[in-house]
Amino acid sequence: MSKLVVTNKETIRKLNKWKKLIHNLDDYESYLTVRDVNQIGRRHWIYCPIQKLHVHLLSDGELRAYKKLLLQKNIVRIFSQYALDLDETLDISVSLNLIHPRNWQTNVAHVMTTDLLATYRNKEGKEYRIAYTFKYWDQIYKLNTKDEVERINKRTWQKFEIERQYWKRRDVEYRILTERDATKEEAWNFDYFQLAYDFETNIDELKQFCVAFIQAWIVSPRAELQVLLKSLSVALNHSFQRAQSLFQFSGLHNLLPVNINKFIRLFRPVELLL
Structure with a gap:
């Protein structure tokens, strides 16, 4: 039988320090940074001139997703690598009979983070949030012999469910994004517009x-x-x-109905969605 998932003082101290910091939204800092992630793959630490924030994105796909969200008309702000309350995610994992993300050697719990937490403003001026997790499509899905989409990597989906339940308690919608939702074309166009x-x-x-x-x-x-x-x-x-x-x-600023799903270049026609 596996050991009980536990916490340590260092983790709690870091999380509490971050919680105090984010009370001032203008000085928001990602809980998880590119320096904290020791894995193979491209990571991006950028300064966003639009939000005037340092943003930590842990893959090319996350970077494209971030850029796509910034192009949405009613976006207010986007926070990257947003930490979830550890006591609460531990409680949720127990209630779902799932193992909380942890160091498998020591059983010390990891603080879970949401890749992108976006705040929007509706037509009435009321703000609401949507939490986004990014994963590459072939890491969580596959096509079976009948060309039907099936979920794979059960453990990843268990983590998604803990995260989903966390945000459900806050009446925040939770969505999973893949590279099919945030394309290279959209990222290219954002870079062009951002100039x-x-x-x-x-x-x-x-x-x-x-x-x-x-x-x-x-x-x-x-x-x-x-x-x-x-x-x-x-x-x-x-x-x-x-x-x-x-x-x-x-x-x-979404003032023209431009189709951002196609590369926008000076020597090509541009498409408007009228």
Whole structure:
């Protein structure tokens, strides 16, 4: 019979220190950082100029998921590697008759974290949260002989369930993301839009540009993006660079119905979802 999962003072001390820190949301720090993870794979420690936060993402897929969430229209903030209360996850694991994540050699419990915790604001101005876990598709699913999707890696799904129940107690929706939900195209487009994150403009100029861009696109939907921007720079008496920055800023803030599931490049047509 396995030993009882236990905690230690060092873990509790680190978790309590983090809890005190996050009371000031402007100074949020990820509980788990890239330096804490000793595993093979690409990890990303980035400074997000939009949120003005350091963000720790433990795979390329997590990075793409983070970028996709930032492009959502009603997003308020996103926290990475958000720690869950250890006493509570231990309690949940016991109630579900599941083994809590632990050091298998010492049986000391690990603090569980949610990869991305996003806060949104609805049309009425009320904020709500959604918790996201990222895993690559072939780590948790497979196709059987009938081409039906089946779950694999039972232990991973057990951990998901502990996490799901934790957020359910807080009336927070819990979702599992894979690379099929956050594509390379979306990440590429975010990087392109983000070049204009500190671009200075005003509401009137943005309205004028967006209306003119949609009208020009309706007339020539197959024109290269650079051709549309050149024509608009002339029509609106802007430089080409300013027209491009207006397009990027509008894309970043969801002011244009751009299809972000296709690579946006100057020498290609852009697709609007009208």
